[in-house]
Amino acid sequence: MAKSMTAFARQDRSSEAGELTWELRSVNHRFLEPHLRLPDDMRSLEPKVREVLGQRLSRGKIDASLRLGGRGGADGSAAELRVNTALLEQLLKAADKVATRIGEPAAPHMFDLLSWPGMLEEAPKDMDVLSSAALELLDQTLVDLVEARAREGERLKALLLERCDKLLERVAEVRERMPEVLTAVRARIAERLAEVRAELDETRLEQEMTLIAQRLDVDEEMDRLESHITEVRDSLDSDEPIGRRLDFLMQELNREANTLSSKSPDAAVTRAAVDMKVLIEQMREQVQNIE
Template sequence: MTGFASGTGETAPFSWGWELRSVNAKGLDLRLRVPDWIDGLEVGLRTALTRALGRGSVSLSLKLAREETAGAMALNAGVLSSALEAMRQIEEVAMAAGVSLTPATAAEVLAIKGVVETRATEDDTAALRTALLADFETVLAQFLKMRADEGRALHVILTRQVDHISDLVAQAQAATAARREEMERALRTALDKVLANVAEMDEARLAQELALIVVKTDITEELDRLNAHVAAARALLGETGPVGRKLDFLMQEFNREANTLCSKSQNADLTRIGLELKTVIDQMREQVQNVE
């Protein structure tokens, strides 16, 4: 789910720069820093991101600049009226004092601060919003490509780890057969010792104890479930949509069966296989956190 993309664009009098990045997260968390005076921009960006992404903590920032000289020039009628009135009063005072003033030119009047304003063309932002959303599609495509490249690399890693788990389950099944003979010999020896020192034995109770021992040490169900989980993982890795959450849940099931296998093993080889199985499952669970 990690990814990064950036881009720049412009449409007179504006220029901008994008930065889009994401890190791992259980769900989809969008954090946008965009100008709020552009009507509909944030909504459009959120819609595009939600449509394209399923998981990840995603941050998007847009830095927008406008040329300072851009804009339409207009007279400020109020300031102009006040300036002309002030000029009239000055002329009256000057005439009363016998001072002759040179008539002011239009250029001089325009030079008075505030008479002429440069108005930013921000009232109608529809054209700017359209240009930004169109340009963002390129940035988003670059971002998705990077995530797809990472996804293909992760697919290779996860497939290899599933293969390793499958191989370990096969080894555990082979070790189970050898363990069965070993446990039968140990159990027979223990029973012989007990029977030799007990005059009478409740056969029903003995049968129950033997059945309990078998249940506590039988790992057939755990191996069957592990094989089923391997098949489920392969099926998920073959899908094209978001499967991160399903794989995350499957890792919990893998780990549960591996723990039970280790607790029931009572055999050095089987314990070694179980511990290696837990290591591979833990490594795979770390990688699954990067899957959307």
């Protein structure tokens, strides 16, 4: 199955432990290259996240971003705040000392105390619970990403198969055209030889005719083109990563089309070879996105 390397997936989860959001973006790359953005207090997850990505993906540049929201339930309730009792005791003791020193009662205003830096703090998060939830959510997000890559891969597969069909049509055109081309070439050669045969060395003439015959023989190129197209079709049905194999096959197809073009003694065959190269280049561009 052809899988694209271009996709996007996002998953959110809210719980008493906190709110988590994963975003995964994938684009084409020669290898698997994860780029992670994790909250500072969840950096310890990085090795596990890389391991999970490596188990599900083979190639692509992956931007993986995890956001951690405040503690609260799915109903959107505010994060729980706690009073820093140790700091409060210190402030009250300091106020009492000042009151004793100046001989006046100490009566700090409640809101003055609450606005003191560090007096109110968010309840600590259970990082073990959050880490477990983050990894579970990552698995779900990866399922979405892999499915998106598969859907895009099916679209690319259809485009490649369509161009394979067109390539085979051009190969058939060349096969049909070549007998007529060879007949015309033989007629031209025979006509010219009739004019100068007396001046030619028979051995050299035989050698030249052999070279001409070899140069005009494109059956081998046609056979290899058909063979490579069959390999492309078979690869598109494989369950393994096929991007690199398809890239190699594109190089081989282009090599055969170039050879056909260089051997061509006929304008129609040359046009068919150019059409082949255009189709192969279109396929090569699509293949760059396949895992």
